[in-house]
Amino acid sequence: MKRKVNPNRMMLIRLRQRLELARRGHKLLKNKQEKLMQNFIALTRRTAEMRREIESVFMEISMHYLSGRAMTGRRSLEDALALTTMAGTLETEVRSEMNVQIPWFRFVIPGGGPSYRLSSTSPELDIAFETLRDRFQELLDMAASENALYKMAEELEKTRRRVNALEYVLIPDLTAQIRSIESKLSENERSTQTRLMKIKEMVEARAGGDAGDQPRSRG
Numbered sequence: 001m002k003r004k005v006n007p008n009r010m011m012l013i014r015l016r017q018r019l020e021l022a023r024r025g026h027k028l029l030k031n032k033q034e035k036l037m038q039n040f041i042a043l044t045r046r047t048a049e050m051r052r053e054i055e056s057v058f059m060e061i062s063m064h065y066l067s068g069r070a071m072t073g074r075r076s077l078e079d080a081l082a083l084t085t086m087a088g089t090l091e092t093e094v095r096s097e098m099n100v101q102i103p104w105f106r107f108v109i110p111g112g113g114p115s116y117r118l119s120s121t122s123p124e125l126d127i128a129f130e131t132l133r134d135r136f137q138e139l140l141d142m143a144a145s146e147n148a149l150y151k152m153a154e155e156l157e158k159t160r161r162r163v164n165a166l167e168y169v170l171i172p173d174l175t176a177q178i179r180s181i182e183s184k185l186s187e188n189e190r191s192t193q194t195r196l197m198k199i200k201e202m203v204e205a206r207a208g209g210d211a212g213d214q215p216r217s218r219g
Contacts, residue, residue, distance in 0.1 A: 007184035019174040026166040033159045040152050047145040054142050057135050061128050068125030100155045102148040105140045
């Protein structure tokens with residue numbers, strides 16, 4: 001629903017200023033939308049590549065673990081799983097990209113071998129644990145990258161809605177209001193000009209009639 005405005009020159013100036021501001025905002029948001037889309041596509045490709053790599057690594061870890069579990073006694077396996085606990089430090093960094101706050105993580109794990117007895121377990125189990133420890137950071141990187149994709153998609157959708165609101169609602173509405181006021185002012189100006197011309201004709205006619213009514217001097 002269009003808002004009714006007073007058709008005067010002050011309102012016309014205000015609407016023109018709003019229209020100029022809306023057009024500048026639309027241009028900036030359009031550029032942001034295009035840049036976000038480029039970054040989103042690039043990040044999607046990187047994330048997909050990371051996921052393929054992580055899936056391959058964890059498939060390898062699973063194969064080593066299953067092989068080690070098959071060659072290790074149940075009691076020894078339970079002891080190994082209970083003793084293999086490593087405390088680490090999780091560091092968080094928040095990066096801003098196109099007004100999107102994206103957290104990234106770094107997990108620092110202290111060095112050292114497993115705590116269980118190597119003589120009672122399979123070497124395959126050792127490989128599984130060591131590979132998991134060495135590649136755990138890659139899993140965090142992939143999780144952060146997928147989270148960044150989600151946040152970027154949200155920002156992209158919000159930006160798209162704002163661009164559409166400006167392009168298809170606000171700017172056309174302001175343009176229509178400006179044209180309406182310009183038309184009304186032009187019509188008022190023509191009416192005023194017509195009235196002035198009529199008044200002038202009336203004044204001139206009266207002045208001519210007064211001059212004709214004056215008595216003539218005798219010779």
